[in-house]
Amino acid sequence: MKINFFSSQPYDITFFEQVNNHYQHELIFHEYPLNEDTVDLVKDTSCICVFVNDKLTASVLEKLFKKGIRLIALRCAGFNNVDLITADKLGITVVRVPAYSPESVAEHTIGLMLSLSRHIHRAYNRVRESNFSLNGLLGFELHHATVGIIGTGQIGTALAKILKGFGSHIIACDPKPSDECILLGVDYVDFKTLCQKADVISLHCPLTPETQHLINHKSLNDMKQGVMIINTSRGAVIDTEAVINSLKNKHIGYLGLDVYEQEENLFFQDLSDQIISDDLFERLLTFPNVLITGHQAFFTKQALTNIAKTTLTNIQRFENNIECLHCCHI
Numbered sequence: 332m333k334i335n336f337f338s339s340q341p342y343d344i345t346f347f348e349q350v351n352n353h354y355q356h357e358l359i360f361h362e363y364p365l366n367e368d369t370v371d372l373v374k375d376t377s378c379i380c381v382f383v384n385d386k387l388t389a390s391v392l393e394k395l396f397k398k399g400i401r402l403i404a405l406r407c408a409g410f411n412n413v414d415l416i417t418a419d420k421l422g423i424t425v426v427r428v429p430a431y432s433p434e435s436v437a438e439h440t441i442g443l444m445l446s447l448s449r450h451i452h453r454a455y456n457r458v459r460e461s462n463f464s465l466n467g468l469l470g471f472e473l474h475h476a477t478v479g480i481i482g483t484g485q486i487g488t489a490l491a492k493i494l495k496g497f498g499s500h501i502i503a504c505d506p507k508p509s510d511e512c513i514l515l516g517v518d519y520v521d522f523k524t525l526c527q528k529a530d531v532i533s534l535h536c537p538l539t540p541e542t543q544h545l546i547n548h549k550s551l552n553d554m555k556q557g558v559m560i561i562n563t564s565r566g567a568v569i570d571t572e573a574v575i576n577s578l579k580n581k582h583i584g585y586l587g588l589d590v591y592e593q594e595e596n597l598f599f600q601d602l603s604d605q606i607i608s609d610d611l612f613e614r615l616l617t618f619p620n621v622l623i624t625g626h627q628a629f630f631t632k633q634a635l636t637n638i639a640k641t642t643l644t645n646i647q648r649f650e651n652n653i654e655c656l657h658c659c660h661i
């Protein structure tokens with residue numbers, strides 16, 4: 332099948348071409364994203380492969396349908412960037428990669444937690460400047476800390492398993508509690524209780540209308556003084572302005588982000604020669620207790636291989652009229 336890729340990076344080309352030796356699809360890579368501005372460039376293909384910041388709105392989908400697109404293969408887990416209701420009405424199949432390596436994201440989450448709790452990001456810079464002072468680097472231990480996990484699906488569960496090894500007290504909220512987490516000894520509580528009790532809060536729910544700005548002025552008010560918040564799920568689960576306010580009044584003690592509400596204008600590009608016009612993002616960077624990575628939690632060799640394998644298998648099954656395994660449902 333001919334597949335047009337959008338938002339392609341050199342590593343997408345490397346991993347997909349390697350895995351495609353087995354499938355022999357025709358792969359065409361475009362560096363630019365798919366959105367209202369670029370949809371007119373799509374031609375001569377019935378399948379497209381997109382990533383987290385491609386915008387598949389109703390009007391983009393309608394144009395794609397008219398161009399003959401019948402399959403959209405997301406090479407990621409989240410599907411908040413696709414208007415599934417319109418896709419369903421048009422009869423466009425949308426597939427994704429539900430679990431390519433939950434451990435990749437869980438381990439990165441731990442990386443953010445430990446970097447912040449032990450100020451490793453600051454220590455790195457200090458030592459390079461021959462500043463060996465420990466003042467300001469006093470840490471705290473995850474051992475016996477109460478860690479609240481919001482969303483105990485694949486990634487939240489992988490995180491709970493790692494935290495169990497640290498000896499943390501794990502609490503969680505999820506409308507569908509996981510049996511595996513219950514067996515691990517995770518205590519399920521409601522969202523408000525989690526906010527009140529946790530020393531560290533880690534977000535692992537999808538972005539939906541219910542979870543948009545879940546972390547807002549109200550929920551922040553319920554949280555402990557000095558709380559650590561980690562977001563490796565989707566940027567808009569956090570109300571950035573509310574969080575900046577809580578950082579300014581020292582209510583939030585630590586903030587670790589791998590995702591950001593307006594990340595599509597920033598992430599996955601080298602903007603080091605440019606002036607960044609996003610004032611909220613720039614404000615976040617001024618806090619010494621904020622650590623941001625550019626949506627790299629998934630970025631491991633294992634995960635990229637699994638993403639390519641699952642995506643190309645999804646496409647193969649569609650082409651051969653075999654039941655869809657990883658369809659996105661409304």
Ligand code: NAI
Nearest residue numbers: 408409482483484485486504505535536537563564628629
């Ligand atoms: P999953 O579907 O296995 O788990 C999500 C869990 O969240 C489910 O158990 C669901 O019941 C729960 N949930 C839904 N609404 C909730 C709410 N209001 N409160 C609490 N829990 C709620 O998804 P998975 O694979 O664990 O991924 C989670 C999210 O992580 C994805 O939706 C995606 O947005 C993000 N992600 C980020 C990556 C990164 O590189 N930073 C990579 C992969 C995923």
